[in-house]
Amino acid sequence: MPIELPALPFARTALEPHIRAATLDLHHGVHHREHVDATNRLLEGSALEQMELDEIVRHARGGLFEQAAQAWNHAFLWTCLSPRGGGEPGGRLAELLARRYGDVAHFREEFTRAALELSGPGWTWLVQHPDGTLGVVTTHGAATPVTGADIPLLACDLWEHAWYLDRHDDRAGYLQAFWNVVDWDAVAARVR
Structure with missing residues (x-):
């Protein structure tokens, strides 16, 4: 059974000006x-x-x-992305983030720090561990939490093709724009 390229769940211009x-x-x-x-x-x-x-x-x-x-x-x-994204997560997701990171602002700081510290291409993820707690993990290259026990909740692509046309060498600027399009409802729906 061939793998198919999924259509984007939004129009190609829908994430502008954050992602062109x-x-x-x-x-x-x-x-x-x-x-x-x-x-x-x-x-x-x-x-x-x-x-x-x-x-x-x-x-x-x-x-x-x-x-x-x-x-x-x-x-x-x-x-993980939506033109209606950004803002703050609510409900159980917000409670779990507060329990682990103190509040959503500190979670974003930790996620962004991890993404900026990754040397080279890869991904930063918000995952839910088997014990129900949340964590931020980075993976190098194509590595993915789907191969382990953690449940991926949110992904941020850190390969240059994700931001180079918009931000050139500014990974921090890309991450700042990323938070404006995160679909917190989709992320929250994955929490167990």
Whole structure:
């Protein structure tokens, strides 16, 4: 069963001015598509061919893992963003963030700090651990929490293609813009 490139859940201009349409065209239309296409080429004739993408990521190794994980990470990323994003999380998510970080502001500081400290390409995630607590983790390259016991709640892509057209070498500016498009309702819906 071939993996398909998911459509963006919003119009390509919907995240402007925080993330421009040209960046989404490159990020989704080129990079994400390349990962999906490469995953399908590498899957052809393999024992993993009939699995769902998250299962492929859990079982794949080498080049297939790299491509499938990037396809999964990107598909997840689009579900974390919304033109109605930004603001503050509420409900149980806000309570869990306050319990772990003191308040949402301190969580954002920790998440941003972790993202800025990551050397090279990768991802920063808000995850829920098996014990129910929340945590911020960074992964290098294509690595993803979907291969472990943590539940991914929020992802931030730290590969240059995610921000270079908009921000050039300004990762901090990209992260500041990111907070304006985070879909807290989608993040909260993943909390267990």
